[in-house]
Amino acid sequence: MPSVPFRPTLPITILLAALSTVAVAQNPPAPATNPFGGIPQMTQAQQENYSAQLLDQLTEIKTAALSDDYAYNQVAHLTENIGPRISGSPQAKAAVDYVASELRQLGLDVQLEEVKVPHWVRGAETAELVEYSGQVAGTSQKIVLTALGGSTATPAEGLNADVVVVNNFDELKKLGREHVAGKIVLFNEIFDKQKAAAGISFIAYGEAVRYRAAGPKAAADLGAVAGLVRSVENADYRLPHTGFSVPAGIPAGAVTSEDAELIAHLAAQGRVRMHLTLTPQKFPDAIGYNVIADLKGTEHPEQIVVVSGHLDSWDLGTGAIDDAAGVAVAMESAEILQKLHLHPKRTLRVIAWMDEESGGAGSQAYTKDHSSDFPKHVAAIESDSGAAHPLGFDIRMSANAADLLRPALNVLESFGATALQPSSYPPGADISSMSEAGVPALGLRQDGRTYFNYHHSAADTLDKIVPSELRENAAAMAVVGYALADMKEPLPR
Numbered sequence: 001m002p003s004v005p006f007r008p009t010l011p012i013t014i015l016l017a018a019l020s021t022v023a024v025a026q027n028p029p030a031p032a033t034n035p036f037g038g039i040p041q042m043t044q045a046q047q048e049n050y051s052a053q054l055l056d057q058l059t060e061i062k063t064a065a066l067s068d069d070y071a072y073n074q075v076a077h078l079t080e081n082i083g084p085r086i087s088g089s090p091q092a093k094a095a096v097d098y099v100a101s102e103l104r105q106l107g108l109d110v111q112l113e114e115v116k117v118p119h120w121v122r123g124a125e126t127a128e129l130v131e132y133s134g135q136v137a138g139t140s141q142k143i144v145l146t147a148l149g150g151s152t153a154t155p156a157e158g159l160n161a162d163v164v165v166v167n168n169f170d171e172l173k174k175l176g177r178e179h180v181a182g183k184i185v186l187f188n189e190i191f192d193k194q195k196a197a198a199g200i201s202f203i204a205y206g207e208a209v210r211y212r213a214a215g216p217k218a219a220a221d222l223g224a225v226a227g228l229v230r231s232v233e234n235a236d237y238r239l240p241h242t243g244f245s246v247p248a249g250i251p252a253g254a255v256t257s258e259d260a261e262l263i264a265h266l267a268a269q270g271r272v273r274m275h276l277t278l279t280p281q282k283f284p285d286a287i288g289y290n291v292i293a294d295l296k297g298t299e300h301p302e303q304i305v306v307v308s309g310h311l312d313s314w315d316l317g318t319g320a321i322d323d324a325a326g327v328a329v330a331m332e333s334a335e336i337l338q339k340l341h342l343h344p345k346r347t348l349r350v351i352a353w354m355d356e357e358s359g360g361a362g363s364q365a366y367t368k369d370h371s372s373d374f375p376k377h378v379a380a381i382e383s384d385s386g387a388a389h390p391l392g393f394d395i396r397m398s399a400n401a402a403d404l405l406r407p408a409l410n411v412l413e414s415f416g417a418t419a420l421q422p423s424s425y426p427p428g429a430d431i432s433s434m435s436e437a438g439v440p441a442l443g444l445r446q447d448g449r450t451y452f453n454y455h456h457s458a459a460d461t462l463d464k465i466v467p468s469e470l471r472e473n474a475a476a477m478a479v480v481g482y483a484l485a486d487m488k489e490p491l492p493r
């Protein structure tokens with residue numbers, strides 16, 4: 001789950017670079033003045049870095065991936081045999097052991113990197129409206145909700161408080177402590193479905209998720225007894241969607257869109273009183289692990305290309321699209337190379353990150369332990385935007401570096417994963433510190449139109465993954481990962 005929005009526009013330089021699709025050895029670069037007029041040709045730098053043999057190997061990798069169900073089988077095991085993998089859980093540990101053992105079986109050099117992670121366990125979660133304007137005698141209204149990660153508990157028997165509905169932080173501020181203290185605050189920010197339908201769902205997510213992340217804390221700061229948000233979600237099937245929230249010291253939850261609407265309607269008519277029970281438990285921090293597995297480079301083993309996804313998930317569903325799929329396609333990148341007996345010059349490092357969802361402890365530990373090697377990290381790829389049909393990559397790197405990715409992306413043209421979209425933000429939460437340190441960073445970008453229908457809900461399950469689309473994702477990660485690991489020169493910064 002990237003926490004930052006993607007930029008919606010495709011700069012013209014990248015669009016033009018996309019036209020240089022055909023390798024014509026030894027020809028001079030196409031004149032920049034009329035890029036639409038000639039037969040696209042590789043630039044000199046592209047020709048120098050992509051031998052004919054490398055281009056053949058990239059096609060061979062793609063073809064193999066498009067008929068390989070290794071990644072799908074990994075997702076199936078992680079989701080159906082292991083289950084939800086929230087930080088600190090026995091399932092998270094089982095997933096670490098499983099992925100490590102699978103990668104050892106592939107012949108990789110596997111290390112477990114210890115990470116201190118939060119250990120929070122969901123409890124009962126119920127709510128009902130017990131008093132409201134126009135209430136018919138003997139009635140109440142059930143509210144469907146779920147606790148946000150790290151939420152504190154209400155008393156076991158629940159608490160009763162009036163609900164105040166706000167649409168944004170400004171409205172909360174205007175109400176002030178006088179009207180907020182002792183109450184339950186509901187942030188009724190609506191996820192913009194039209195943006196999602198138009199293909200910019202991560203922008204819609206970025207706009208709405210601020211309230212999930214910071215709303216309960218803002219309410220607590222004004223004396224609220226609990227903080228609720230409207231679920232950050234794109235499909236109205238009365239499913240609550242959980243997620244990270246800044247520790248607020250009060251119970252924090254997400255109600256479904258339907259229930260947010262109900263509460264807002266009734267609150268517009270008068271007083272609304274809720275009985276709220278959330279009984280999660282917070283335990284002392286637990287030990288988790290990043291799985292780090294190297295396929296050692298033959299010429300420059302010290303130069304590293306990271307391919308990655310995160311192994312932890314939320315606990316409501318089984319974390320298939322977020323993010324067993326990302327881990328699985330990273331694993332398959334190594335599996336394909338081993339199957340085809342391809343030995344890249346540089347080290348391909350598969351990382352299954354721990355704790356992306358509950359605070360990012362895995363990424364922080366990796367930065368602490370490896371930042372002195374970041375100058376030798378040639379590039380880092382993460383897949384954490386689902387498992388749907390891939391469109392290409394969001395990238396944060398120099399224009400020269402992006403230009404050198406183009407021949408590899410062209411190999412993916414048969415299924416359309418050719419977009420290279422510059423991002424001003426790191427294109428993956430777990431690779432963000434590498435990106436900030438100057439490591440060229442790539443986020444595999446999928447068709448995200450339905451991602452937030454399921455994201456962080458009980459409906460994030462294996463059946464949401466279309467096997468052929470997951471194969472395309474594996475092909476994209478494996479082709480670009482291998483190109484980065486075997487190009488003549490390391491990708492420039």
Ligand SMILES: [Zn+2]
Binds near residue numbers: 001002310323356384
């Ligand atoms: Zn995620």
